[in-house]
Amino acid sequence: MDEKIYSRRRIKKKKASRVWSILLISILALIVFFLYSAYPIFKSSCENEAKASAIRIMHYSANEIIKEYEYNDLVNISKDNDGKVNFLQINSKKINEIIAKLSLDIQKRIDESPTIVVYINPGTISGLSIFKSFWPKFNIELEASGSIETKLKSSFTSVGINQTSHRIICTVFTKVGILTPFGSFSKVIEEDILLVESVIVGEIPETYYKFSGVQEEEIAGNILN
Numbered sequence: 001m002d003e004k005i006y007s008r009r010r011i012k013k014k015k016a017s018r019v020w021s022i023l024l025i026s027i028l029a030l031i032v033f034f035l036y037s038a039y040p041i042f043k044s045s046c047e048n049e050a051k052a053s054a055i056r057i058m059h060y061s062a063n064e065i066i067k068e069y070e071y072n073d074l075v076n077i078s079k080d081n082d083g084k085v086n087f088l089q090i091n092s093k094k095i096n097e098i099i100a101k102l103s104l105d106i107q108k109r110i111d112e113s114p115t116i117v118v119y120i121n122p123g124t125i126s127g128l129s130i131f132k133s134f135w136p137k138f139n140i141e142l143e144a145s146g147s148i149e150t151k152l153k154s155s156f157t158s159v160g161i162n163q164t165s166h167r168i169i170c171t172v173f174t175k176v177g178i179l180t181p182f183g184s185f186s187k188v189i190e191e192d193i194l195l196v197e198s199v200i201v202g203e204i205p206e207t208y209y210k211f212s213g214v215q216e217e218e219i220a221g222n223i224l225n
Helices: 002-066 092-111 122-126 216-224
Strands: 075-079 085-090 116-119 137-144 149-160 163-180 183-201
Touching (some): 002 092, 002 116, 002 163, 092 137
Antiparallel strands (some): 116 137, 163 183
């Protein structure tokens, strides 16, 4: 009698062991399936969320910093006796000041940004509609990876008779580290940020669509180096 009871216990233990083994194998198979099939979609979703968050941070930082300055603080417009524009002279010191503040503030805000939640739809990944109502979520974190680079450029647009809109734009290049439960990767994000804009009254000859006779590409290089 005791041998039969012992034998039944052994059978139950074997069955439980098999169940746990099957469960473990199933979990491992799901992880392998996710890494093989879903990871590219997961990575793309993380990159999109990271880009959206970083761009929001860039523009928020810019709005907070730029509100301390006006167009006349950055550009001096020189005219002749007839009221015609001779040249536009940039205030390099002020521009450098803005760019330095902007770079530091963006880097700080990215490092301090809260965790981002990324949702993945298993139905889309597997092609099975039964799973479309399930939305597993994953938490990711961002960090500024490397120094932030900037490039200054300007644009002139005619807005009326003898009226020209002049915009000074700072293109920001930032490399963002994306930390996920399945590893980390990075993405370079590029965004144009408007520093100042003003409408210049008076004719501006095409040859003077530059700062003090220096092409805008050269100005960007002088400021950033």
